[in-house]
Amino acid sequence: MNADPSYARAIWISIEGAGAMKRNSLTRATAVLLSAAAAAGAQAGDEAPRAYVEQARGVAKEFATELKGELKAALEEGGASQAIGVCSETAPAIGARLSAESGWAVGRTALQVRNPRNAPDSRERAVMMAFQQRHAAGEGLKGMESAGIVEEGSQRYVYYMKPIPTQKPCLTCHGGDVKESIERAIAERYPADAATGFEEGEMRGAFTFIKPLSDR
Numbered sequence: 001m002n003a004d005p006s007y008a009r010a011i012w013i014s015i016e017g018a019g020a021m022k023r024n025s026l027t028r029a030t031a032v033l034l035s036a037a038a039a040a041g042a043q044a045g046d047e048a049p050r051a052y053v054e055q056a057r058g059v060a061k062e063f064a065t066e067l068k069g070e071l072k073a074a075l076e077e078g079g080a081s082q083a084i085g086v087c088s089e090t091a092p093a094i095g096a097r098l099s100a101e102s103g104w105a106v107g108r109t110a111l112q113v114r115n116p117r118n119a120p121d122s123r124e125r126a127v128m129m130a131f132q133q134r135h136a137a138g139e140g141l142k143g144m145e146s147a148g149i150v151e152e153g154s155q156r157y158v159y160y161m162k163p164i165p166t167q168k169p170c171l172t173c174h175g176g177d178v179k180e181s182i183e184r185a186i187a188e189r190y191p192a193d194a195a196t197g198f199e200e201g202e203m204r205g206a207f208t209f210i211k212p213l214s215d216r
């Protein structure tokens with residue numbers, strides 16, 4: 001697994017529009033602060049204003065519901081090979097639309113990614129490691145979230161992350177026993193795929209959002 005942060009930066013900029021948010025420098029400046037916050041198990045509401053967190057929750061819910069609907073329809077209609085298109089094209093498209101509508105830069109990431117563009121930066125990685133620790137200690141993934149504030153120069157941003165659990169239909173393409181035809185279709189598009197071998201109930205990845213904090 002080679003998580004080149006430049007891929008993450010590329011997708012971020014494509015979501016945000018040309019460099020509206022200098023994500024990588026933001027990450028570097030705040031990595032230490034954030035890994036400390038993540039290690040302490042930063043909970044929503046610790047730092048991020050409640051209104052932002054509530055907004056982010058709504059967007060995350062919309063994203064999850066739409067994705068699930070599209071995936072289900074595609075699996076029923078055309079089987080897994082059609083559904084691969086949903087995951088690779090529809091997910092980023094829904095993300096881009098929700099970003100434009102909500103002002104949050106909306107994305108998906110994971111500790112083991114299929115598409116290197118979804119690779120986490122150090123802040124996202126630290127938050128997901130903390131999610132996994134909380135999960136291992138018995139906390140359910142449902143309802144788990146993390147939010148906080150990061151600074152970049154004079155601009156402050158609110159981030160929000162929420163785990164994405166592995167559900168039964170996900171196993172078709174992310175499980176330990178993926179059919180050979182699907183495996184081939186995935187390998188064609190994603191030669192560096194690291195997103196198989198998951199079990200139902202495990203954390204598959206996370207939604208990751210960020211938005212400038214307005215001081216008003």
Ligand code: HEC
Pocket residue numbers: 068071080081082083084085087088089091092108109110112113114115116118164165166167169170171172173174195204205206
């Ligand atoms: C039909 C195959 C298929 C199914 C079913 C599927 N996925 Fe995916 N998944 C993919 C593909 C292809 C990608 C790469 C998308 C991209 O290029 O951004 C992906 C990417 C992801 C990512 C982004 C991180 C990464 O690895 O690149 C997450 C998170 C994810 N899937 C979660 C899920 C969950 C949760 C489910 C079940 C609800 C699911 N997937 C079902 C094929 C599938």
